[in-house]
Every structure is written in C-alpha cells, then in structure tokens.
Amino acid sequence: MHYKKAFTIIEVLLAAVLLAAGLVTVFSMANRAVFAHADLFKSGICYRLADETLAQVKVKLPSLPEKTTVLTGDFNDRLANTTWKAEIKPTDLPGLVNVNITINRPGLLADKEFTLSTLMYH
Numbered sequence: 406m407h408y409k410k411a412f413t414i415i416e417v418l419l420a421a422v423l424l425a426a427g428l429v430t431v432f433s434m435a436n437r438a439v440f441a442h443a444d445l446f447k448s449g450i451c452y453r454l455a456d457e458t459l460a461q462v463k464v465k466l467p468s469l470p471e472k473t474t475v476l477t478g479d480f481n482d483r484l485a486n487t488t489w490k491a492e493i494k495p496t497d498l499p500g501l502v503n504v505n506i507t508i509n510r511p512g513l514l515a516d517k518e519f520t521l522s523t524l525m526y527h
Contacts, residue, residue, distance in 0.1 A: 501526055
C-alpha cells in the first residue's frame with residue numbers, strides 16, 4: 406500500500422499560529438519604530454527651540470535685574486502643549502549669569518523635559 410503524504414489539520418493550524426505570532430511581532434516592532442522616530446523628531450525640535458529661546462534671553466539680558474529672574478512662555482504655534490522656562494541667576498562673579506532654559510513637552514508615555522544650561526556675560 407502506498408500512502409499519500411499530506412499535512413494534517415493540526416499541522417496546518419500550528420503553522421498558522423506560528424506565522425500569526427511572527428507577523429504580530431514584526432508589526433509591533435515596526436509600530437514602535439514609527440513612534441520612536443516621531444518622538445526623536447520632536448526632541449530635535451525641542452533642542453532647536455531651546456537654542457532659539459537662549460538667543461531671545463541674550464537679547465533681553467541687559468535689561469534684566471541683578472537678582473534671579475524667571476521668564477516663561479510656550480511654543481503652541483510650533484509644537485502643541487510645549488512650554489519653556491528661562492531661569493537667569495547671577496553668579497559670584499560680577500556680570501556673569503547662569504542661564505537655564507527648560508523645555509517641557511508631552512511625550513507618548515510621560516512628559517519630557519529638556520534643559521539647556523550656560524553661563525553668559527551680562
């Protein structure tokens with residue numbers, strides 16, 4: 406007697422389950438990559454906005470008082486729900502101030518905060 410070799414229904418179902426699990430894993434990784442790229446893109450924008458805010462603080466610096474000063478604002482026209490805070494503190498050296506620019510933006514899972522710190526001569 407000759408028997409035809411064929412796949413049983415259990416083998417076909419097992420292959421389908423393994424294929425489905427593999428595809429779910431691949432699509433999940435692709436989805437995470439897309440979100441990570443978008444998050445990184447927004448982070449790059451935040452660093453550029455922090456640099457722009459620092460330039461604005463440099464312009465205002467001569468008119469700021471000699472005590473700790475905090476300036477705030479937002480970037481809603483360019484990046485929704487993104488705020489900034491500039492903290493200007495005098496140092497022990499005359500004319501030298503410590504400037505901290507903090508950018509807050511919503512992230513996918515948690516809010517993100519970026520801080521740019523520098524010393525400036527006033």
